[in-house]
Amino acid sequence: MALYVKIKKKLQSFDLDVEFETSQEIFAVLGSSGCGKSMTLKCIAGIVQPDEGIIELDGKILFDSKKRINLPVQQRQVGYLFQSFALFKNMTVKKNISCMLSSKDKNRIAEDYIKKFKLEGLAERYPHELSGGQQQRVALARIFASQPKLLMLDEPFSAMDSFLKWQLEQEMMDLIDDYDGHVLFVSHDRGEIFRLCDRLVVMHEGKGQKPCTKEELFHRPKTLAATLLSGCKNISRAQKISPCKIKALDWDVVLITNSIVEDTISHVGIRAHHIQNALNNDENIISCRVQRVIEDAFSQILLLKSSGKELLRWEMDKNNSIRYQDELYITIPKDKLILVS
Amino acid sequence: MDYTPILISIKTTALATFFAFIVGLFAASKVRKIKKFRGIIDGILTLPMVLPPTVVGFFLILIFGKNGWIGSLLDKAGISIMFSWQATVIAATVVAFPLMYRATLSTFDDMDENTIFAARTLGLSEIRIFWTIIFPNSLSGIMAGTVLALARALGEFGATMMLAGNIKGKTQTISIAIYTAMQAGDRQMAYEWTIVMMIMSFSMMVAMNYFNKRNKRIVKTAK
Numbered sequence: 001m002a003l004y005v006k007i008k009k010k011l012q013s014f015d016l017d018v019e020f021e022t023s024q025e026i027f028a029v030l031g032s033s034g035c036g037k038s039m040t041l042k043c044i045a046g047i048v049q050p051d052e053g054i055i056e057l058d059g060k061i062l063f064d065s066k067k068r069i070n071l072p073v074q075q076r077q078v079g080y081l082f083q084s085f086a087l088f089k090n091m092t093v094k095k096n097i098s099c100m101l102s103s104k105d106k107n108r109i110a111e112d113y114i115k116k117f118k119l120e121g122l123a124e125r126y127p128h129e130l131s132g133g134q135q136q137r138v139a140l141a142r143i144f145a146s147q148p149k150l151l152m153l154d155e156p157f158s159a160m161d162s163f164l165k166w167q168l169e170q171e172m173m174d175l176i177d178d179y180d181g182h183v184l185f186v187s188h189d190r191g192e193i194f195r196l197c198d199r200l201v202v203m204h205e206g207k208g209q210k211p212c213t214k215e216e217l218f219h220r221p222k223t224l225a226a227t228l229l230s231g232c233k234n235i236s237r238a239q240k241i242s243p244c245k246i247k248a249l250d251w252d253v254v255l256i257t258n259s260i261v262e263d264t265i266s267h268v269g270i271r272a273h274h275i276q277n278a279l280n281n282d283e284n285i286i287s288c289r290v291q292r293v294i295e296d297a298f299s300q301i302l303l304l305k306s307s308g309k310e311l312l313r314w315e316m317d318k319n320n321s322i323r324y325q326d327e328l329y330i331t332i333p334k335d336k337l338i339l340v341s
Numbered sequence: 342m343d344y345t346p347i348l349i350s351i352k353t354t355a356l357a358t359f360f361a362f363i364v365g366l367f368a369a370s371k372v373r374k375i376k377k378f379r380g381i382i383d384g385i386l387t388l389p390m391v392l393p394p395t396v397v398g399f400f401l402i403l404i405f406g407k408n409g410w411i412g413s414l415l416d417k418a419g420i421s422i423m424f425s426w427q428a429t430v431i432a433a434t435v436v437a438f439p440l441m442y443r444a445t446l447s448t449f450d451d452m453d454e455n456t457i458f459a460a461r462t463l464g465l466s467e468i469r470i471f472w473t474i475i476f477p478n479s480l481s482g483i484m485a486g487t488v489l490a491l492a493r494a495l496g497e498f499g500a501t502m503m504l505a506g507n508i509k510g511k512t513q514t515i516s517i518a519i520y521t522a523m524q525a526g527d528r529q530m531a532y533e534w535t536i537v538m539m540i541m542s543f544s545m546m547v548a549m550n551y552f553n554k555r556n557k558r559i560v561k562t563a564k
Contacts, residue, residue, distance in 0.1 A: 042458075045458070045461075045462050046461075047458045047461070047462075072461075073458070073461035073462055074461055074462075074464045074465070074466065075464075076462070077464075078462055079462060079463075080458065080459060080462045082455045082458070082459055084453065084455055086453065086455040086456045086458070086459035087456075088456065088460070088473075088474050088478075089456075089478055090474070090477040090478050091473075099463075099465065099473065100460075100463040100464050100465050139459075142463065143462075143463070146462075146463045146464055148462075
């Protein structure tokens with residue numbers, strides 16, 4: 001029981017090429033906007049036809065270019081939650097949920113879903129009379145009522161403000177917990193991905209990379225795109241000097257690593273909150289000057305200028321003693337280095 | 342005063358609007374899905390709107406005349422279209438059709454694509470999607486198109502004149518009656534028909550505004 005996707009499609013700005021397999025888990029596709037995430041979902045749903053490849057869901061072939069199989073959208077049993085929710089404006093909430101049901105007790109089924117998705121009292125309202133969160137619940141209820149084998153969520157929280165987002169995320173997870181199909185979740189937000197999914201594939205300009213677990217992504221990202229998407233703010237081009245030594249070209253510093261460096265290393269990264277104040281006996285010390293102090297809500301961010309051309313970003317607890325143009329020494333802990341080849 | 346032009350105008354306009362509505366809706370629903378050659382097909386369907394009515398009339402004669410490809414068939418069955426009352430309906434329908442078609446197609450195109458995709462993923466058939474989602478959500482555009490088609494059919498002159506001629510009590514609509522009166526130097530008659538025409542057009546506009554307001558309210562509650 002699994003979803004297997006391996007598709008290629010020529011698009012205007014890039015070629016879509018992605019492969020992954022997922023089963024009974026929340027699987028995510030992470031990528032910046034316009035990288036082909038939504039296109040992948042559309043191919044799986046059958047809205048768009050890939051040029052070649054295979055899409056298989058629970059043993060049923062949805063698409064196979066070699067066997068010339070291309071099931072119509074209606075027969076794929078795939079639920080698609082659109083960013084805009086795509087509710088039917090001319091129908092009430094109840095009609096939205098029941099319009100594709102054909103059985104005699106469709107009213108009862110719709111009422112069950114209305115109850116389950118906490119939409120009581122809204123059954124006779126029209127979509128425009130609902131809040132964003134309510135609309136999302138209607139869209140989800142409608143999808144679940146159609147009993148899909150696969151649920152696809154296309155950036156479900158991107159249009160919400162952060163206060164609402166958190167609440168909706170938790171609500172949605174509660175609702176999805178009872179669902180026993182596969183869930184495919186698309187997002188550009190690493191926080192969402194980390195909170196919600198188990199495994200994921202990183203997409204960059206249409207190219208899907210090798211699927212990995214979320215821990216792998218955040219601790220040992222394999223590619224430059226994955227490093228950036230995992231939220232690493234400091235990245236420099238790198239060159240190998242010796243098995244455990246590299247030169248970070250953009251920071252103009254030689255760094256010692258705690259693992260053997262591969263010959264093909266291209267970049268090195270360090271997360272903004274992993275940078276530390278240097279003590280005398282530390283390794284990987286960089287001398288720099290404060291270019292800017294940025295106050296965030298609960299932390300502050302320093303932009304630091306070393307002798308290299310790229311600024312370093314250091315996120316730290318609030319500390320009023322650091323000022324513009326201060327000279328300071330920082331250390332980059334070798335166990336926190338992200339090596340990308 | 343002979344009142345037959347009023348009756349003929351009303352009958353012709355009503356039937357022509359009805360046909361233009363059906364054919365326009367059908368054409369728009371088909372063209373909506375076309376991707377290739379859409380510009381060409383769209384252009385052909387819009388032609389009767391942009392061509393001079395005399396050119397449309399000329400083509401209609403080519404088609405419905407005794408030697409035309411439909412006219413010759415009908416002739417064998419003993420039916421003659423030229424200079425019949427039916428010809429006024431055909432001419433008005435052809436000229437009014439593009440207005441209905443264009444207005445309808447543009448509201449169809451305005452429809453959020455994802456709504457239709459969502460309906461498909463939910464398993465709704467294409468026919469049900471059209472009648473339960475696309476059609477109700479495009480009502481205001483369809484209504485606007487119908488009203489435009491109605492106005493155009495009522496005012497139709499050139500193509501009707503060529504295909505149906507000017508036969509009093511049979512094919513003479515109000516617009517043609519005005520022309521005939523002027524030709525005969527009967528200004529009084531022309532005035533009278535003009536006033537009749539203005540009253541009809543004006544009441545249609547009032548009705549349209551009233552309907553639009555009501556429709557807007559419906560759309561507002563349905564949006």
